[in-house]
Amino acid sequence: MNTKQRLPFVYRELVFELGSGNGKMLFDLSNRNKNKDIFFIGIEIDRLQYEESCALTTSAASNILFVNDDIENVVTKLEDDTVNMFISILPHPTFIGSENVTKWKPFYIKMLRKMKDHGQFLLITECTNEFFSPVSIEEYKKWRNWITSSFIDMGYRILLALDDSPSGFSSYYLDQFKHDTNRIKVLTLLLEKIT
Numbered sequence: 299m300n301t302k303q304r305l306p307f308v309y310r311e312l313v314f315e316l317g318s319g320n321g322k323m324l325f326d327l328s329n330r331n332k333n334k335d336i337f338f339i340g341i342e343i344d345r346l347q348y349e350e351s352c353a354l355t356t357s358a359a360s361n362i363l364f365v366n367d368d369i370e371n372v373v374t375k376l377e378d379d380t381v382n383m384f385i386s387i388l389p390h391p392t393f394i395g396s397e398n399v400t401k402w403k404p405f406y407i408k409m410l411r412k413m414k415d416h417g418q419f420l421l422i423t424e425c426t427n428e429f430f431s432p433v434s435i436e437e438y439k440k441w442r443n444w445i446t447s448s449f450i451d452m453g454y455r456i457l458l459a460l461d462d463s464p465s466g467f468s469s470y471y472l473d474q475f476k477h478d479t480n481r482i483k484v485l486t487l488l489l490e491k492i493t
């Protein structure tokens with residue numbers, strides 16, 4: 299996707315959701331943009347969830363699009379310095395797990411290049427342990443330090459860190475995880491690109 303050529307000029311900002319699941323969260327967000335001057339693109343690799351997302355967007359004048367693809371493919375094809383915001387809610391372990399650091403670090407470094415100066419990355423992710431037992435405060439703090447320093451090392455600036463999900467945000471998995479806060483600790487990071 300060539301974002302400079304294909305983004306309709308009426309849109310002031312471009313927002314991508316990575317792994318948009320059933321699309322509900324992004325659809326709600328697009329409806330909050332009353333001026334319809336932000337264009338939202340959700341990328342989801344799973345065909346069934348992608349189709350569920352498309353069923354939400356019936357209006358021809360919609361400022362939202364869902365794409366059935368791998369986020370690596372889509373992000374790689376974006377032009378540098380074009381994206382206002384990336385959102386990732388509860389990414390798959392391939393894109394956040396400690397066992398996959400060597401895979402996801404190059405991805406997020408590439409993603410940073412695609413963001414405009416002062417562009418943002420909203421990451422909501424979760425801490426669990428290998429036994430899926432309650433996560434202690436110490437365990438959580440150690441994980442939070444590791445994840446925040448990983449993003450700082452990659453060149454992101456931390457604008458906000460919240461030991462919860464942001465209020466007013468709902469997604470299929472976030473809503474499930476809210477029922478098990480002892481074993482699943484959610485962290486929200488708002489990260490910024492500074493050139």
Ligand SMILES: C[S@@+](CC[C@H](N)C(=O)[O-])C[C@H]1O[C@@H](n2cnc3c(N)ncnc32)[C@H](O)[C@@H]1O
Pocket residue numbers: 316317318319320341342343344347367368369370386387388389390469470471472
């Ligand atoms: C834990 S779910 C979160 C879904 C949604 N954000 C939510 O909070 O309900 C992770 C999502 O990422 C999608 N996914 C995993 N790998 C992907 C990839 N390489 N490209 C695009 N989507 C991917 C999965 O199919 C799944 O829908």
